[in-house]
Amino acid sequence: MRFDHSEDQRLLGDSARRLFGRSFTTPVVRRFADGGDPDPAWARDMAEAGLFGICAPPEAGGLGLGLVDALPLLVEAGRHLVPYPLAEAIVAVRLLAGWQDAVAVAVTDGSGRVAIAWDGEVAVAADGYATGVLPAVAWADQADWLLTCAGDDLVLVALDHPAVRRQALGSLDLTCRIAGVGLNAAPCRMLPGAAPLLRRLGAVLLTADMLGTAEAMLDQTIGYLKQRRQFGQVIGAFQSLKHIAADDAMRRESMRVALQYAAWAVDTAAPDADIAVSVAKSYAGTAARAIAGDAVQLHGGIAYTWEFGLHLALRRIHRCAASCGGVEAHREAIAAALIDRGAPHHPACAA
Numbered sequence: 202m203r204f205d206h207s208e209d210q211r212l213l214g215d216s217a218r219r220l221f222g223r224s225f226t227t228p229v230v231r232r233f234a235d236g237g238d239p240d241p242a243w244a245r246d247m248a249e250a251g252l253f254g255i256c257a258p259p260e261a262g263g264l265g266l267g268l269v270d271a272l273p274l275l276v277e278a279g280r281h282l283v284p285y286p287l288a289e290a291i292v293a294v295r296l297l298a299g300w301q302d303a304v305a306v307a308v309t310d311g312s313g314r315v316a317i318a319w320d321g322e323v324a325v326a327a328d329g330y331a332t333g334v335l336p337a338v339a340w341a342d343q344a345d346w347l348l349t350c351a352g353d354d355l356v357l358v359a360l361d362h363p364a365v366r367r368q369a370l371g372s373l374d375l376t377c378r379i380a381g382v383g384l385n386a387a388p389c390r391m392l393p394g395a396a397p398l399l400r401r402l403g404a405v406l407l408t409a410d411m412l413g414t415a416e417a418m419l420d421q422t423i424g425y426l427k428q429r430r431q432f433g434q435v436i437g438a439f440q441s442l443k444h445i446a447a448d449d450a451m452r453r454e455s456m457r458v459a460l461q462y463a464a465w466a467v468d469t470a471a472p473d474a475d476i477a478v479s480v481a482k483s484y485a486g487t488a489a490r491a492i493a494g495d496a497v498q499l500h501g502g503i504a505y506t507w508e509f510g511l512h513l514a515l516r517r518i519h520r521c522a523a524s525c526g527g528v529e530a531h532r533e534a535i536a537a538a539l540i541d542r543g544a545p546h547h548p549a550c551a552a
Contacts, residue, residue, distance in 0.1 A: 213255075214273030220250055221281040227510070233284040234375035234513055239343065243285050248311030253290040256402075261298035262309040267468040268402065272409045272460065279413025279521075282513055284376040286340040288406040289317045293348055296399060300392050301357060304346055316344035316360070316382075319403050319525035323384055325351045330386040331358055339524070342369045342380035348399065355395035358387050374520035375513055401467050401474065403525040404482040405460065411521045412456050414514050415489040418496040419449050421511075425500055445495050452488035459484050476538050483531035486522035493518050 224243055233239070247253060255271050257263025264270075271291055278287050290308050293315035297305035307313030316338050323333030331351070341347060347358045347365075358365065364387035372379040423446055426437030436442055463481035466474040493515045497504040504511045522528065 210270055210273055213270060214277055216250065217252065217274045217277040218280075220246060220252075221277050221283055225281045225283050230282045230284060230376060230513065231510065239285060244311035244314075247285070247287070247290075248309065252287065253311065254294050254309040256291055256295040257298040257305060257309065261294065261302060261305045263294060263298065268405055268464040269461065269468055271406065272464055275406045275409035276413035276416070279410040279415075279517070280417040282376045282414070282517060286314065286316065286344075286377075288403065288410060289315055289340060291406060292317060292399065292402045293346075295402060296348070296355060296392070296395055297357070301390065304357070307345070313346070314340065314344040315346045315348055316341040316380075317399070317403065318347065318349040318382070319400070319407075322350045322352065323356060325354070325356060325389060325391060326386070329389060329391070330364075331356055331384045331389040332386055333384050335382040335384075337370060337379050338382050339377050339379055339520075341382050342367055342378055347382060350396040350399065351391070353394050353396045355392040355399055357390045357392075358384060362387050364388070372520070374516045376517055377520060397475075400525060401478050404478050404531075405464050405467060407521045407525050408456070408460050408463070408481050408485045411485045411489040411518050412453070412460060414517050414521075415456070415485075415492040416453055418511070418514050419446075419453055419492055422446065422449075422496040422499050429501075442499060445499065449492045449495050452492055456481075456485045456488050476535055479526075479531035479534045479538075482526060483528045483535070486528040486531075489518045490522060 224246055251264050252274055254261065254263030255266050255274065256268060257265070259265050274291075275288055294305050294308050297308070297315075304313065304315070308315055318335045318338045321333075321335045323331045323335070325331045335341075335349060338347065341360065344360055347360050349356050349358070360367065360382075364385045366383040366385070368381045370379045370381055423437070426442060426446065427435060429436050459477075459481040463474075463477040465471070466477040471477070497511060497515065500509070500511060503509050526534070
């Protein structure tokens with residue numbers, strides 16, 4: 202496989218960069234982070250650009266492309282701190298097309314929203330009613346439907362039903378709204394066996410978001426190192442700071458390669474798709490947080506100020522790292538898969 206984007210994928214990324222650059226300027230993102238509401242134009246513009254249906258078949262109004270093609274969109278969303286559930290929309294349309302076409306079309310054209318409980322499950326009775334508590338669901342307070350899991354099955358619930366309770370909560374990530382959701386025998390629709398695909402798609406797209414956010418932080422930090430002067434010279438000339446920046450650049454490239462392979466593995470249903478996804482998500486959760494931490498340290502005292510805004514990217518990375526399986530959960534999944542496969546042990550580990 203290619204470990205670089207094709208010309209068409211680069212064009213998609215360039216288109217998303219221009220759109221996000223116009224719609225999600227720093228003042229816009231700050232207003233949202235300070236408690237502002239989403240602009241209806243955001244959904245309309247992204248829908249007109251075909252972003253929501255990129256992975257859905259043409260008959261559902263989508264572009265019929267793969268997960269690899271969607272990566273540049275999420276990378277740019279992370280770079281621009283897009284305060285909109287783009288990953289949720291792409292995953293929802295991909296899964297709902299051909300099953301719940303009316304909902305898929307509504308999400309594709311931007312007239313409806315789906316929240317996804319990446320972590321947590323509900324119980325579904327034999328009569329088709331779902332019960333459970335989902336303590337923290339991104340965008341659930343502003344969505345029309347909820348996708349969650351019941352074992353290996355996918356569950357779709359209308360959030361305006363009287364059996365559904367929602368409570369807005371404070372969010373670590375100020376570019377994302379969080380709400381607790383309680384289901385008390387809420388009517389639902391089920392798609393058997395689709396939950397593992399939901400988790401794979403979510404983990405890959407959230408990793409892409411982390412990559413974009415980390416890239417933006419690294420670029421900003423390198424720019425700062427090149428212009429900040431101390432002791433009569435730019436601080437980027439100090440060898441110790443060069444080493445930190447070089448290490449972070451290696452982390453970024455390793456994240457990118459692992460992500461590309463994971464997306465390709467999911468698209469092609471490769472035998473090692475689950476391991477590849479867990480490798481990408483767990484590594485990115487560690488590497489992106491390291492890049493973010495170094496960015497704060499290398500900017501010095503200004504990075505700790507609310508006005509500078511570096512905390513918005515830091516918070517977003519931590520939220521994405523913890524969603525759809527945290528670092529530890531994916532490492533445990535890798536270990537379990539290798540043990541089940543009977544992977545040979547290195548002689549050094551024989552003791």
